Amino acid sequence: xxxxxxxxxxxxxxxxxxxxxxxxxxxxxxxxxxxxxxxxxxxxxxxxxxxxxxxxxxxxxxxxxxxxxxxxxxxxxxxxxxxxxxxxxxxxxxxxxxxxxxxxxxxxxxxxxxx
Numbered sequence: 001x002x003x004x005x006x007x008x009x010x011x012x013x014x015x016x017x018x019x020x021x022x023x024x025x026x027x028x029x030x031x032x033x034x035x036x037x038x039x040x041x042x043x044x045x046x047x048x049x050x051x052x053x054x055x056x057x058x059x060x061x062x063x064x065x066x067x068x069x070x071x072x073x074x075x076x077x078x079x080x081x082x083x084x085x086x087x088x089x090x091x092x093x094x095x096x097x098x099x100x101x102x103x104x105x106x107x108x109x110x111x112x113x114x115x
Contacts, residue, residue, distance in 0.1 A: 001014065001038070001039045002026065002036050002037065002038045002039075003036070003037055003039075004034045004035075004036060004037075005034045005035050005036075005037060006034065007037075008023065008037040011023045011037055011038070011039040014039050015039055018041065018046070018050045018051055018054070019050060020041055020043060020046035020050055020051075021039055021040055021041035021042075021043075021046065022039075022040055023037055023038070023039050023040075024037065024038050024040060025037055025038075026038050044075065044078060044079070047075055048075065048079070052072060052075065055068060056072075064100070067099040067100050070095050070096075070098060070099050071099070073095065074092050074095055074096070077091070077092060078092075
C-alpha cells in the first residue's frame, strides 16, 4: 500500500494492526513535492497468517479484488515451491503480468532469450 507523506501515519497504523511489515520511503524525483511511503510485508509467513486471512474475511470491493485473488494463488504456488524452477517462475510472472499493471513487464520477454 502506498500513501503520500501527509498520510504516512495510516501506513504505520496498518503495520501496527497486522504486527508485521515495514514502512519505506519512495523518494520522488518528479514534479511532486511530497514523497510516497509504502507499507510492505515480505514475509510469506506473515502474509499467510496475518494479511491474507484479514482480507479474505473482509472482502475487497474495488478493482484490487481480482489482483488479490491472483496474489493468493501465487503465494500458494510459492508454498509448493513452484517458483524454484524456470517454468514455475514463468507461470508466476505471467500471472503477475495480469495484476495492477499500466504497462507490460519485460521479464517474460527477457527470460525467453536467456533460456
